[in-house]
Amino acid sequence: MTAKPTIIDCDPGTDDAIALFLALSSPELDVRLVTVAGGNVGLDRTTANARAVVGLTGRAVPIVAGANRSLLADFRAETAVHGDDGIGGVVLPEGPPLAPGIAADAIREELRRAAPGSVTVIGLGPVTNLALAFATEPALLDRVAEIVLMSGAWTEGNITPAAEFNAWNDPEALAMLLNLGARVAIATLDLTAQAFVTPALIEAMARREGGACWRAALAIFRALPTSKRFGHRGFPLHDPCAIAWAIDPGLFGAKSAHCAMDLASGPSRGRTVIDRWERLKLPANVTLMETLDAGRFFAMLEDRVASLP
Numbered sequence: 001m002t003a004k005p006t007i008i009d010c011d012p013g014t015d016d017a018i019a020l021f022l023a024l025s026s027p028e029l030d031v032r033l034v035t036v037a038g039g040n041v042g043l044d045r046t047t048a049n050a051r052a053v054v055g056l057t058g059r060a061v062p063i064v065a066g067a068n069r070s071l072l073a074d075f076r077a078e079t080a081v082h083g084d085d086g087i088g089g090v091v092l093p094e095g096p097p098l099a100p101g102i103a104a105d106a107i108r109e110e111l112r113r114a115a116p117g118s119v120t121v122i123g124l125g126p127v128t129n130l131a132l133a134f135a136t137e138p139a140l141l142d143r144v145a146e147i148v149l150m151s152g153a154w155t156e157g158n159i160t161p162a163a164e165f166n167a168w169n170d171p172e173a174l175a176m177l178l179n180l181g182a183r184v185a186i187a188t189l190d191l192t193a194q195a196f197v198t199p200a201l202i203e204a205m206a207r208r209e210g211g212a213c214w215r216a217a218l219a220i221f222r223a224l225p226t227s228k229r230f231g232h233r234g235f236p237l238h239d240p241c242a243i244a245w246a247i248d249p250g251l252f253g254a255k256s257a258h259c260a261m262d263l264a265s266g267p268s269r270g271r272t273v274i275d276r277w278e279r280l281k282l283p284a285n286v287t288l289m290e291t292l293d294a295g296r297f298f299a300m301l302e303d304r305v306a307s308l309p
């Protein structure tokens with residue numbers, strides 16, 4: 001098996017942290033660069049969290065800071081879910097220092113070094129860094145095998161009735177990525193709802209022995225609040241779904257669809273209008289993950305993260 005050269009752009013973020021653990025424990029992915037934006041909390045915290053999480057795995061992957069605002073406005077944080085520190089109050093050892101440079105430059109440099117059609121680019125937060133990278137050098141899309149995003153919803157949102165948090169935090173950047181002509185696979189809220197974590201599941205996972213990364217992952221799971229949207233029965237685990245797609249798309253049911261961004265300034269801003277039934281007869285610009293084999297997903301997550309140091 002040849003590992004896929006991979007770039008991960010993220011805003012850790014409790015579920016981003018679990019996603020990084022999954023990616024860095026998976027032999028299918030050769031994670032070459034982690035770039036960070038603000039989003040769930042400010043950039044000072046998201047970078048500190050990315051450094052701590054990557055540091056805990058012992059992997060020497062460069063981490064480069066990027067945008068602390070969207071293309072047109074400030075990010076809005078989500079401390080109610082992720083805590084003031086962005087990682088649910090879970091204390092991790094200080095990680096390695098940031099690598100020098102700016103995320104969009106680092107993404108372009110990594111792509112320039114890569115073979116055509118080889119790199120998997122994963123976005124787990126607002127896609128500001130990715131949009132800046134590709135807007136300034138669109139020819140580098142030829143190095144990309146696939147862009148995989150946790151973003152959007154085909155039904156209702158989680159930050160507004162219409163919009164999902166990542167899409168809403170930089171809708172212009174997401175519109176730019178969707179219009180590049182690249183292959184973009186998206187894990188929406190409707191998909192991530194199937195990666196549902198209950199207190200019973202956490203207790204079952206806690207029976208597994210593991211190293212410091214596994215203990216940190218369990219502490220993060222325990223720190224996450226249950227979701228009102230789901231009657232407080234548990235919470236959806238969003239970002240690891242995008243990583244799981246990059247590892248094994250066979251865990252998912254998926255189809256091609258057209259996705260348009262609502263960029264209006266009113267209550268529908270940030271909505272991803274996803275044409276699941278080809279009503280508009282527009283060319284598909286996304287691969288839409290629709291169903292997830294949750295049993296295999298959680299078994300993989302547990303096996304892999306528990307194998308980390």
Ligand code: BDR
Nearest residue numbers: 013015078124165166238
């Ligand atoms: C997305 O928003 C963030 O709060 C999570 O990290 C995830 O990327 C879910 O809407």
Ligand code: CA
Nearest residue numbers: 013016124125
């Ligand atoms: Ca995220």
